[in-house]
Amino acid sequence: MKAIKLAFPIVLLIISGIFLIASFNVPKANLGNPNGPLYFPIGLSALMLIFCIGYFFQELKNLQKEDDYIRLLIAGRTPKLILVTVLLGIGYAFIFEQTGFLIATILFLGALLFFINGVKKWKANIIVSLCFSFITWYAFSQLLGVSLP
16 A cells, blocks of 8 residues: 555656656757757756655655554445445446436435435435426536537
8 A cells, every 4th residue: 555655656757757858858948048948848847856745755754644544434434335335326327318317316216215314314315316307407408508318
C-alpha cells in the first residue's frame, strides 16, 4: 500500500525531469534573444519539478495517517456501497432501453435507497425515488424539450 501512494509522486518527478531535459532541446530563436523560447518551458519544468519534490515529501510524511484512514474505510460499509451502486448502475443501463427513463430511474433509485436507508424508511425511499424521477422527467421532457426514452 505504501508503494502505491509514493508511485504517483515518483512518476510525476520522472515526467517533470524529462520535460526539463527536453526543454533544453527547444530550438533557439533567430530574432531577438536567442534563448527567449527556452525561458518559459525551462521555468515551467523547474517549477513542476519543485512542486513534485514537495508532493513526494508530503506523501512520505502523511503515509502512516492515510494508511489508518484507508484501513478504516475498507473495514466499514463503504466497499459494499460501492459494489451495490456499480451493480445497480449496470442493471439500470440494461433496463433503461426496455422500460424507459421514468420506470428505470424509479427502480434504480428505489433499490439504491432501500439498500442505503434500509426497509424501516420505506416511505421516504419511495417518495424520494418517485418525486426525483418525476421531477427530472418533467424538467427534461416538458420544460427543456429533451426526448427521453
